[in-house]
Amino acid sequence: MGRRVSPVSAALVRRAWLRTTLLLSPPLAWFLVIYLASLVIMLITSLWSVNSFTQTIDHTLTTQNFHQITTGAYPRIIARTVLLAALVTVTDAVLAFPFAYVMARVATRRTQRLLLVAVLLPLWASYLAKVYAWISILEKGGTLNWTFSKIGLPAPNLGFTNAAMWIAFTYIWLPYMIVPIYGALERIPSSLLEASADLGGSGRTTMGRVVLPLALPGLVAGSIFTFSLTLGDYVTPLLVGGANSTLIGNAIYENLLTGGNLPLAAALSTVPIVIMVVYLVVAKRLGAFDAL
């Protein structure tokens, strides 16, 4: 006696397209409704305005908000944010590459694991705790000034400056740069390095023409993290920043949560999106997603 097969199962077995549709529709619906739709709503909102008299939202389409974010303090804020994100990314790349190289190709297996744990461990600590730690290091009367005074140097007084933001961001996002570079470097077959040496390539040539090009996707992937995370952050500027440290995130926060100007906040939110789209297109050209 064979088991009875339900007609539904039978129908599904025969029609592969139906199976696929049913399987994919919940995540697809989620993606479309929750993710894309909200993004579209945000874009539409950015074309509305707030009636300055009644404080109500005027649903007439206007580009007024986009005009506004190109005037006054906003271009300055956007430039500052992009510059800082770029600076943090470059610094992280410079710091992470040698570290990841040692981890992937020089260290023994045991040391490698220890280093990996050391890199990942800070990620488990609270973001706020780390930022506050930087305040007490950099502020007047903090660890850094104290150390400098002990060795007879003038106090750097980095507390509550844009340099403090740069240092704090570089520190916080460093693991996000190290891990992808490490992954890329680890995948390079030793035979390629040997082949380079056999063909007379010096250490520098091998590094420049074999290792770096192969590590580039990892580097670009890491930079997507460091760049976009800095681009969107608004907590670190609030805490370690000074009087000139407003980033795009802070401007959005102020307009949205305290100012009640939802359309302007939405218009500002499109700026990091556009920047990231451009960034990702360039990253794709550089092969950052090839390993995915």
Added chain:
Amino acid sequence: MKITQWSGRWRRIGAISIVSLVALGASACSSNSSSPSSSSQTPPTANQTPPTTVGTGEGQLNLIAWEGYTQPQWVTPFEQQTGCQVHAKFAGSSGEMVSLMANGGGGQYDMVSASGDADLRLIYGGDVKPVNVNLVPSWQQFRPFLKSPNFNTIAGVHYGTSLQFGPNVLLYSTKTFPTAPSSWSVIYDPKYKGQITVPNNPIQIADAALYLETAKPSLGITDPYELTKTQFDASVALLKAQKPLIAKYWNLASDEINLFQSGTTVVGAAWPYQTITLQGNSAPVADTIPAQGATGWADSWLMATKAPHPNCAYKWMQWVSTPTVQAQQAISFGETPANSQACPIMNQLQAGSCAGYHADQPDAYFNSIKFWKTPLADCGNGKTDCIPYSEWTNAWTQVTG
């Protein structure tokens, strides 16, 4: 406790603008009712008659509160005495409070501990209704200026009872200033470049306007929250000139405590809470209210229009207005009680706290405080050319950005 205090304080920064969420709610419900909200309007619930007696408790009370306003210290005895189980929903900003209270509390919430900047929106939005203050015996002990303040009482109709308040004081290092500065001019003085801190809050424009009221009488500023274009621009220009002098715009009370503790700043705008904490850490600081007066904030418990548990709500108003609970909350949160009899109890709980929070001052002192209210286009004098809050925020971004 400190964490609660910080998070409680945190909201004051973002607290101010309810405007948007109301606007959102309004625009969502009615397409365009086009009512330029005017203070000469009568609040929608003004004609509802409040009860004359308080009946038996309904066994439950649902509150929208600032975090730290419903501590077990005074909630537990209340529950035991009245049988009203308190459920508190903490709001992160005035805007959140207003949106939670939409549609008269939705038949879910009974009361909200709104700040002065949200009150008028709730009242004119019809989300709160008149209360009978005669049912709250301790109301008689309130400081006169908090019995019927213009942020919770319209045309003699009370929509709630005052709770706690605080002035925005001038905090200074006693090393730099052996005697208290007599004017707010010190926070605009290039002499203290890089050693000044003020709150990162658009309402700071009102502080500038308050200073200009006497510094530039020709501007004719009479109310720092009702500014014409000229007055507003002058205040913003003053803040732009101040910017290079600022070490940091502080966001959390703890930021400022840190700045003064480490000696980064020597003068700034602050709350008494910072002064008391710093003095507790033996930092050489003191605070003062200069000749121009000061801005300040004040919270009230307002009654939801559709409050499902009105008897418990009245019992709660009675309870939180008593000197003991007023003193407990003042010390727990770091603010000044509305009840004038709370002082001795404050000192019992924490020696010197009454003077620390300026609760021992005569009424003349408090009359110099201009309490926060939402800047509206309506100037309150029949003219509608004042700068509304959304432009305050934008201007503040232009100053600090």
